[in-house]
Amino acid sequence: AQSVSQHNHHVILSEAASLELGCNYSYGGTVNLFWYVQYPGQHLQLLLKYFSGDPLVKGIKGFEAEFIKSKFSFNLRKPSVQWSDTAEYFCAVNRPGYSTLTFGKGTMLLVSP
Amino acid sequence: SQTIHQWPATLVQPVGSPLSLECTVEGTSNPNLYWYRQAAGRGLQLLFYSVGIGQISSEVPQNLSASRPQDRQFILSSKKLLLSDSGFYLCAWRRTGNSRETQYFGPGTRLLVL
Numbered sequence: 001a002q003s004v005s006q007h008n009h010h011v012i013l014s015e016a017a018s019l020e021l022g023c024n025y026s027y028g029g030t031v032n033l034f035w036y037v038q039y040p041g042q043h044l045q046l047l048l049k050y051f052s053g054d055p056l057v058k059g060i061k062g063f064e065a066e067f068i069k070s071k072f073s074f075n076l077r078k079p080s081v082q083w084s085d086t087a088e089y090f091c092a093v094n095r096p097g098y099s100t101l102t103f104g105k106g107t108m109l110l111v112s113p
Numbered sequence: 114s115q116t117i118h119q120w121p122a123t124l125v126q127p128v129g130s131p132l133s134l135e136c137t138v139e140g141t142s143n144p145n146l147y148w149y150r151q152a153a154g155r156g157l158q159l160l161f162y163s164v165g166i167g168q169i170s171s172e173v174p175q176n177l178s179a180s181r182p183q184d185r186q187f188i189l190s191s192k193k194l195l196l197s198d199s200g201f202y203l204c205a206w207r208r209t210g211n212s213r214e215t216q217y218f219g220p221g222t223r224l225l226v227l
Contacts, residue, residue: 032212032213034215036218043218044157044205046215046216090157099164101159102159103156103157103159104156105154105155106156
């Protein structure tokens, strides 16, 4: 079975710092990759996704993620975080043809003003 | 546009009591539906999913069950709650077909079993 690992459970940054959240998955075949975000008191929502093509994917609110197949990784990045980026971030994976997602355990990001 | 509703938002139940959580989707037809449990530090655990009326797949054996009596209604149930059933339950939907489709999540139900 596939699994998803998020390396950091908690990250604390100051505003304007750069962000990189790690995500690795275990499945060796073709995968679809997602990052979801849950802001305090809000629904879990999609940040960005990758299926094929350019491995650098841009999402909402200035986030981007890079798929590196050789490393089985899909790390999330943002050059300069804001206080409003405080949230929990989840990486998720599925395989083509499958209707379910496998989620990582999440990374709680706290951005101090 | 599509919306997803869950109720109740919060529930406090005694151990051994029954449970029924409801999820409904509006603005789409024949969606895939999902129940997840979210626990701090443990991410989202898929409990059940359904690709159609009356079709339920269970991902994790447990004290819970799911049903889909109507196309856009998904119910999570238990006959007798355990303390370990406490948690945050999320419902999600997705369009059928392509696995690239995004899952959309509801607001969740926070369940506390005492």
